[in-house]
Amino acid sequence: MSSESAPAPPAEAGRGWRGKISIWAGAATILFAVSVLYISADYGLGRGGRIGPGYVPLVIGLLLLALGAIQLASAVRSHEFVDTDIAWRPLLLVVGGILTFALLLDRAGLIVAIIATCIVAGPAAYGNTFLSLLVSGAILSAFSWTLFVYFLKISIPVWLF
Amino acid sequence: MELFGQLAFGFEQALTPQNLLFCFLGALIGTLVGVLPGLGPVATIAMLLPITFTLPPVAALIMLAGLYYGAQYGGSTTAILVNIPGESSSVVTCLDGHAMARRGRAGAALAIAAVGSFFAGTVATFIIAIFSAPMVWIASTFQSPDYFGLMIFGLIAAVVLAQGSVVRSIVMVLVGLVLGLVGTDITTGQSRFTFGIPQLSEGISFVALAMGLFGVGEVISNLARTFGKPEVQPVTSLWPNREEVRRATPAVIRGTAIGSLLGVLPGGGALIASFGAYVIEKKWSKRPQEFGNGAVEGVAAPEAANNAGAQTSFIPLLTLGLPSNAVMALMLAAMTIHGIVPGPKLMVERPDLFWAMIASMWIGNLMLVIINLPLIRIWVMLLNVPYRYLYLAILIFCCIGAYSVQNSTFDVMVMAFFGVVGYLLPKIGCEPAPLILGVILAPHIEENFRRSLVVSRGSWWIFLERPVCAGFLLVSLLFLLAVLLPAIRRGREEAFRE
Numbered sequence: 284m285s286s287e288s289a290p291a292p293p294a295e296a297g298r299g300w301r302g303k304i305s306i307w308a309g310a311a312t313i314l315f316a317v318s319v320l321y322i323s324a325d326y327g328l329g330r331g332g333r334i335g336p337g338y339v340p341l342v343i344g345l346l347l348l349a350l351g352a353i354q355l356a357s358a359v360r361s362h363e364f365v366d367t368d369i370a371w372r373p374l375l376l377v378v379g380g381i382l383t384f385a386l387l388l389d390r391a392g393l394i395v396a397i398i399a400t401c402i403v404a405g406p407a408a409y410g411n412t413f414l415s416l417l418v419s420g421a422i423l424s425a426f427s428w429t430l431f432v433y434f435l436k437i438s439i440p441v442w443l444f
Numbered sequence: 445m446e447l448f449g450q451l452a453f454g455f456e457q458a459l460t461p462q463n464l465l466f467c468f469l470g471a472l473i474g475t476l477v478g479v480l481p482g483l484g485p486v487a488t489i490a491m492l493l494p495i496t497f498t499l500p501p502v503a504a505l506i507m508l509a510g511l512y513y514g515a516q517y518g519g520s521t522t523a524i525l526v527n528i529p530g531e532s533s534s535v536v537t538c539l540d541g542h543a544m545a546r547r548g549r550a551g552a553a554l555a556i557a558a559v560g561s562f563f564a565g566t567v568a569t570f571i572i573a574i575f576s577a578p579m580v581w582i583a584s585t586f587q588s589p590d591y592f593g594l595m596i597f598g599l600i601a602a603v604v605l606a607q608g609s610v611v612r613s614i615v616m617v618l619v620g621l622v623l624g625l626v627g628t629d630i631t632t633g634q635s636r637f638t639f640g641i642p643q644l645s646e647g648i649s650f651v652a653l654a655m656g657l658f659g660v661g662e663v664i665s666n667l668a669r670t671f672g673k674p675e676v677q678p679v680t681s682l683w684p685n686r687e688e689v690r691r692a693t694p695a696v697i698r699g700t701a702i703g704s705l706l707g708v709l710p711g712g713g714a715l716i717a718s719f720g721a722y723v724i725e726k727k728w729s730k731r732p733q734e735f736g737n738g739a740v741e742g743v744a745a746p747e748a749a750n751n752a753g754a755q756t757s758f759i760p761l762l763t764l765g766l767p768s769n770a771v772m773a774l775m776l777a778a779m780t781i782h783g784i785v786p787g788p789k790l791m792v793e794r795p796d797l798f799w800a801m802i803a804s805m806w807i808g809n810l811m812l813v814i815i816n817l818p819l820i821r822i823w824v825m826l827l828n829v830p831y832r833y834l835y836l837a838i839l840i841f842c843c844i845g846a847y848s849v850q851n852s853t854f855d856v857m858v859m860a861f862f863g864v865v866g867y868l869l870p871k872i873g874c875e876p877a878p879l880i881l882g883v884i885l886a887p888h889i890e891e892n893f894r895r896s897l898v899v900s901r902g903s904w905w906i907f908l909e910r911p912v913c914a915g916f917l918l919v920s921l922l923f924l925l926a927v928l929l930p931a932i933r934r935g936r937e938e939a940f941r942e
Contacts, residue, residue: 304873311872312615319622319637326634332901336634339890340625343618350615357611366871370668374867377664377839378860384843385856393844400843401836407667408832419833423840435498437848 304363309354316347373407380404392443393432397424451573454799458807463503463800468815470507471808474514475816478530479522479823482666482831483838485515485531486880487659489774491841493651493781494848501782502797506804508778512771513565513754513805516714517812520557520747521823525550525677528827533714533750536722540735540742545677547738552684554820556740557747558813560696564748565809567700568707568755572762572802575708576791579763583788588895589906593916595889598766600920602711603878610927613878616869620882623648625890643854650777652846653883656859657876658770659842661866663835676824682817688740695725695741696748703749707756713769717753718746755805761786762798765888770877773884781849 300306319340326337380403387396398420405416431437457463477488489508496504519531524541537557544553586594603613626637627647638644684692702724703717725745726735735742758775760766765787767773779786784794791798816823846859866876900906908914 307872308612308615308874315619315622322637326636327632332898334894334897334902336629336632336636339893340622340636343621347615347618350611350618353611354615363873365873368668369868369871370664373664373667374864377660377667378864380839381660381843381856381860381863384840385847385853385860388843388847388853388856396843397840400840404839405832405836408835410830411832416836419836423837427840427844431495431844431848435495437494437498437844438851439844439848 300358302364302367303358303361304365305354305358305361307365309351309358312347312351312354316344316351319347320344376404376407380407388440390443392440393427394424394442397427447573450795450799451803453795454801454803455807457502457796457800458506458803462500463506463804464807466499466503466507467510467804467808468811470510471514471517471811472815473507474511474516475518475521475812475823476826477511478515478518478520478534479826480829480834481522481528481530482662482834484658484662485512486770486774487655487662487838487842488515489771489778490651490655490659491838491845493774493778494845496778497781497848501779501784502800504782505775505778505784505797505801506808508775509758509801509805510808512714512775513751513808514812516747516750516754517558517561517816518823519750520561520743521554521816521820522827524553524557524743525679525820525824526675526827531714533718533754534747536718536746537743539722540737540739542677543736543738544740544743548680549684549688549738550677551680551682552688553740553743554679555682555817556684556688556692556696556744558817560692560699560744560748561751562809562813563696564700564703564752565755565812566806568704568752569802569806569809571704571752571756572759572805573799575759576763576798576802579759580788580791583764586788586912587910588892588899589910589913590916592889592892592896593907593910593913593920594764594766595885595892597916597920598710598760598768599878599881599885600923601709602768602881604923604927605709605711605716608875609873610924612874616874616876616878617882620879621886621889622882623653623879624883624886630887630891631894641854643852648883649846649849649852649855649858650883651849652855652859653862654770654774654777654880655842655846656862657866657880659838660859660863661869661876663838664863664867665870666831667835676827679820684740691740692744695744698725699745699748700752702745703752704756706749707753708759708768710760710766710768713757713771714750714754715769718750721745721749751809758801758805762790762801763788765790767881767884770880773880776884 323337323340327335328338329335380400383403384396384400387399401416401420405411432441477483477485489511515531516533519529519534520537522528522530523534523537524545527538527542529535529538541553599617603610603617626644628635628645635645699721702721706717706720707713722742725741726732757768757772760768761772761775767776776786843856846855847853869876896906907917
């Protein structure tokens with residue numbers, strides 16, 4: 284609240300209490316704590332000296348709940364703001380590349396998976412062209428095969444068709 | 445004298461051709477990791493873990509240890525010549541090291557950093573050898589409640605000494621503890637937090653988690669930035685002049701002492717050692733105005749300290765089984781994969797491994813001085829590899845690494861998930877390093893907690909009745925109170941700002 288009473292410069296117009304780190308981190312903590320408590324509710328707390336599988340999750344969940352509340356309460360005095368500048372393009376393409384690898388490895392083998400990953404994740408960086416990614420993929424798959432399959436003999440499907 | 449006998453035994457083990465080769469490889473890869481910005485030791489050790497499966501444990505651990513202290517050498521090279529800290533522990537070296545390079549003293553700065561690191565590495569090797577035996581002796585009297593207290597103390601101290609908000613770091617530790625509990629409970633067979641996914645019944649793959657948080661997360665945030673073409677300062681003569689040697693020598697000794705001490709503490713390691721050494725050097729100097737403009741002490745002390753800290757942080761791991769930072773958490777994972785349990789019994793049951801690791805640290809340091817100074821030009825050339833090629837290689841190796849631990853593509857997806865988490869957490873002011881300590885310690889903490897309560901029939905008083913445990917918990921509480929009190933908190937924030 285206190286930060287709203289101060290006249291904010293135009294560049295920080297979107298940085299009211301909604302952008303405070305304490306609010307976001309506090310809310311995330313409480314959400315996580317509630318999920319932990321909810322999921323572990325029927326794990327059993329044990330009896331006497333024999334603690335059950337739900338005992339430690341309960342303790343951790345309660346601690347997290349308290350810490351989440353502390354963070355929310357401290358938001359009044361805090362002046363740290365969330366970094367909202369999320370690099371969507373690298374984030375989505377890199378994750379997409381890794382998922383491509385995971386999906387193709389068991390179906391098409393290492394070589395295809397590596398080249399496909401390069402082509403999916405490559406546009407995350409500026410300056411990569413389709414041709415350069417194809418070459419990168421070829422070099423990386425040759426190198427990976429030599430290192431992991433030929434020398435280290437890691438069991439991994441190389442070529443499935 | 446027994447010490448020298450044991451060290452000699454260690455050298456005998458470490459000097460076999462195979463172990464020498466892997467020591468060399470570790471140091472070499474470590475230097476490479478240190479030189480390349482955007483690739484840290486945590487992600488690299490995670491990537492290399494699967495490779496070490498096929499090696500004998502001694503060779504594997506020698507290589508991974510070499511990687512950590514090797515990264516400290518490499519990081520200083522780019523810090524001095526290009527003003528890019530290849531490693532976070534070389535951030536302070538940029539200040540004075542690069543200023544020296546601009547004045548044409550790049551060669552001298554590099555030589556001082558390398559020789560200072562070597563001196564620190566030598567001292568740290570002896571410190572590990574000397575202090576391990578008493579630590580093991582103390583630890584062998586510990587019982588479950590004491591271990592519980594020790595681990596809580598380790599986590600709290602790690603949080604307090606690390607950068608960033610204490611409350612949020614504790615939250616990260618607790619989140620890590622929950623993630624570490626995922627899977628089948630050993631005692632009762634109950635599956636916890638698995639959401640019915642069979643691949644989670646043996647827990648979240650630690651390698652996939654670490655690579656996601658530190659490897660993939662870092663790749664995404666690096667791609668969001670743009671890297672300019674590095675401007676490399678020319679390397680002239682490698683010989684420092686008489687004045688520089690006179691000023692560097694005591695600074696190296698002070699840096700070694702501070703680094704060794706800060707390395708042993710939970711939460712310590714190379715990073716905090718280099719910052720601590722720089723701050724103290726500047727405070728005690730008769731010429732504080734020279735710091736930032738190329739003060740020799742500002743290069744010598746932190747460089748000695750980060751290398752000493754990198755090595756002494758192995759003491760709590762090897763003697764107590766307590767990892768003090770994220771790199772040590774990965775070393776613990778590596779040992780577990782090879783069926784080795786670090787802790788007081790390691791020295792007795794596997795003296796060959798214990799002393800070979802320690803001896804290899806000195807050998808590795810010697811190799812690093814030899815491979816680094818003449819090869820500096822080649823290392824700097826590596827900086828010209830554009831990141832748009834480099835990150836693809838990092839991604840592919842992470843994918844193969846995550847897969848090969850259990851031949852599971854599910855683990856690759858787990859890595860992708862934690863990559864997103866690792867990228868987003870810093871946006872809301874949370875650091876992923878405490879989380880990883882929580883994950884690796886969770887099963888141990890629960891086990892010791894459970895055993896303690898069996899002894900006490902469910903009463904928490906047992907943790908206060910055992911003096912050792914009560915001591916650990918009391919110190920943890922004092923640590924927490926200290927950082928939460930406003931006056932001291934301001935001082936801590938100032939210390940980190942420098």
